[in-house]
Amino acid sequence: MKKKRYKSIFGVLQFAFGIMNKSEKAYFFLLAFLYAFSGVLLLVPAQIIAILVSLIGGEPAQFFGINIPSQIDVVVLIILCALVVFSISAFSTSLHYFKNKFVLKLYMKVKGVGFSWATTPRKNLNIGMTVGDATYRINDSIADFDWVMNCLYDTILPNMFSSIVSAIYICLIEVYAIPILLVGLILTTFVFLIRQKIESPVTKQMEKCNSRVTNFLVNTLHNLTLINLFKSQKLESQNLDEKIDDYKKVSKKRFKIWQAYWIVMALIDVLATYSIILICSSKVASGIVSASSIVLIISYVEKVFSPIQNFGWFINSSTQLMTKIERLEELKPTKKTEMDTVHDTYEKPIEKITLKNVTVCNDDDTLIENINYSIEKGKLTVITGESGGGKTTSLRALTGIAERVSGDIIINDEYKVNSMYSFIDRMSIVMQSPYILNRNIKDNVYYPEVKPNTERGQIITNLKMDKIINRRFNEDCEEDLEQKLSGGEKKRICILRGLIQDKEVYIFDEPTNELDAENTNTVLKEINKLKKKAIVMVVTHDKRMIDKADQVVVINNAVRKEISE
Known part of the structure; x- marks a missing residue:
């Protein structure tokens, strides 16, 4: 026609x-x-x-x-x-x-x-x-x-x-x-x-x-x-x-x-x-x-x-x-990206990731310049600083979303990579804005094919999500789930989705936004537990999270100002 x-x-x-x-x-x-x-x-x-x-x-x-x-x-x-x-x-x-x-x-x-x-x-x-x-x-x-x-x-x-x-x-x-x-x-x-x-x-x-x-x-x-x-x-x-x-x-x-x-x-x-x-x-x-x-x-x-x-x-x-x-x-998937061309050939467990002299530019603007810091297993690393200072940009550079102009990303002090894109299946990332899939809440939590177990069930209970997780809405209406859930519920679903993944690297961008005091404390405890088994990095302004950190990286005006242990 x-x-x-x-x-x-x-x-x-x-x-x-x-x-x-x-x-x-x-x-x-x-x-x-x-x-x-x-x-x-x-x-x-x-x-x-x-x-x-x-x-x-x-x-x-x-x-x-x-x-x-x-x-x-x-x-x-x-x-x-x-x-x-x-x-x-x-x-x-x-x-x-x-x-x-x-x-x-x-x-x-x-x-x-x-x-x-x-x-x-x-x-x-x-x-x-x-x-x-x-x-x-x-x-x-x-x-x-x-x-x-x-x-x-x-x-x-x-x-x-x-x-x-x-x-x-x-x-x-x-x-x-x-x-x-x-x-x-x-x-x-x-x-x-x-x-x-x-x-x-x-x-x-x-x-x-x-x-x-x-x-x-x-x-x-x-x-x-x-x-x-x-x-x-x-x-x-x-x-x-x-x-x-x-x-x-x-x-x-x-x-x-x-x-x-x-x-x-x-x-x-x-x-x-x-x-x-x-x-x-x-x-x-x-x-x-x-x-x-x-x-x-x-x-x-x-x-x-x-x-x-x-x-x-x-x-x-x-x-x-x-x-x-x-x-x-x-x-468009027809355009080759690093995900298509670079394969994960490094099979050792990821215990440390280092950003060395990393610079990211957008047209004529320098978003971050010569950033240097490491995140490693056993330490809770918090990235903080003023709004617009380059915190999230450094996260995007690490994961490969933002393309670097110069600098290196090194795994375990021995393996240099273009970005962590090729290791994405070994990472759990929770972005600042909540994102809800158009299915029931249980499918949202157990993304993509995570199976329930005792440990994950305990996390669900701690976050008081055991009742919410079984709620169902009219799946014929695509907007229902997005509209029926509050901002805090959507945020907890996304955090829960990230917490129950079995990964080597966990990255959280402003995880306590939209949460009340009680849920914030629970999330802080659960994130802190992860450092025993994996690398944990959190981008936040939350002083409570900063106080619990083993390492604090301050980034202001696109430049790393200080690292404190």
């Missing part, structure tokens, strides 16, 4: 209408009507007259063979322009729905679906690291995606209104200038207040919609890591390459439409502004000098460049966003 292509505004609107419900359509038409009602008095007539008058040197122009404005009633001109105004305002309004609903509709398809990594089976995936990095990249692009969309909606029309009111003042008969300005001000205020009243609940719906979109994206990424996890025949397999390519195509196609729309609006605003300057200048040159003319010339000489600047700013923002979307290529 041939895919529909939306090459024009009508195709875009047709698609937008198709995915709106009744209340959304009602809101859409009401808002468009209000725009049109105020716009026909403020927007199109003023700009058309201003442009025509400026182009013909101040003489009356003809519109369909009729002189403007002397031989046509303003009401007729309003009616002729209403359709244009409606189309512009309707398109502006539909952009929000087009973006939110389309992305939501696209990712609704992944509900309850487990993904395989398409080409290369990755048995050594660690959900903490993989999901933490992938979720960050996806959410980063979605945040910019939404931000650029809102720039189109919230910037272009408000900026144009200021030009329009001034154009009306100059272009229409001066005796009516003050009444027209008052009517324009009243209508603009009325439309603004009505929009605020109407859009308040709708904005909340949109925020909820955005939240759902983000949840679907995050949950999708969780499912991407679940190959060989539940061994369930019910899970369908889909191609991650195609999903990422679809997302990129949709985004790029959307930007072509937005850029065309922005160019048209910017040109209209530029022409209207130039016409104001020309008309005011001609009045001054003819000796008809007025305070308003001089003020307008002074103010609009600078203002004439704003649409051009705004357009350049928009293009720059769009380019940055597309760069972030291109980063999603790094998540």
Whole structure:
């Protein structure tokens, strides 16, 4: 079946209408009507007259063979322009729905679906690291995606209104200038207040919609890591390459439409502004000098460049966003990574890991520089320091998420590796943000194929998770588990998942965030027990954890400041 292509505004609107419900359509038409009602008095007539008058040197122009404005009633001109105004305002309004609903509709398809990594089976995936990095990249692009969309909606029309009111003042008969300005001000205020009243609940719906979109994206990424996890025949397999390519195509196609729309609006605003300057200048040159003319010339000489600047700013923002979307290529399994090319050839137990002169950069910024420290079995090592100082970056460099510019990672003082990626199946990593798989709680805890035993049962009891672990929700609804659990419960599930793994290296990033005092003390005790059998590293600001540490590494301003025993 041939895919529909939306090459024009009508195709875009047709698609937008198709995915709106009744209340959304009602809101859409009401808002468009209000725009049109105020716009026909403020927007199109003023700009058309201003442009025509400026182009013909101040003489009356003809519109369909009729002189403007002397031989046509303003009401007729309003009616002729209403359709244009409606189309512009309707398109502006539909952009929000087009973006939110389309992305939501696209990712609704992944509900309850487990993904395989398409080409290369990755048995050594660690959900903490993989999901933490992938979720960050996806959410980063979605945040910019939404931000650029809102720039189109919230910037272009408000900026144009200021030009329009001034154009009306100059272009229409001066005796009516003050009444027209008052009517324009009243209508603009009325439309603004009505929009605020109407859009308040709708904005909340949109925020909820955005939240759902983000949840679907995050949950999708969780499912991407679940190959060989539940061994369930019910899970369908889909191609991650195609999903990422679809997302990129949709985004790029959307930007072509937005850029065309922005160019048209910017040109209209530029022409209207130039016409104001020309008309005011001609009045001054003819000796008809007025305070308003001089003020307008002074103010609009600078203002004439704003649409051009705004357009350049928009293009720059769009380019940055597309760069972030291109980063999603790094998540595709067809791109070879260290996990595919480097194999774990070091079979001795890991008892010590050393970072030696490690530097990580992002473009022109140095995230960490010449970091040196060791973590070893038998010691609880805490990494601390000011926010943004480089603590988590050093963790990402250690695990291989952040690519080092220079420096070495050495195992047991004898085996140098590019990163710990190739040893990921020997590590348990708990990232700062809780991540919940779309299954029941027991499956979340016993990831990936951990079997219950007495020791693990005791940890579950200590964390008071024995009752929670058997709770079940409606698995047909992908959002239920995420919504039903509190932040503290989700955090405890993730910590518990990390604690019951039988690994040689345990890494925790801010494990006590979102926990109450009692659960914090329990988690501290359980983490402290691990050092007897493995390497334990904790990134935290928690003074209680720092007090229990055998070694504290302080990292501030991207540089290691001190190590204390």
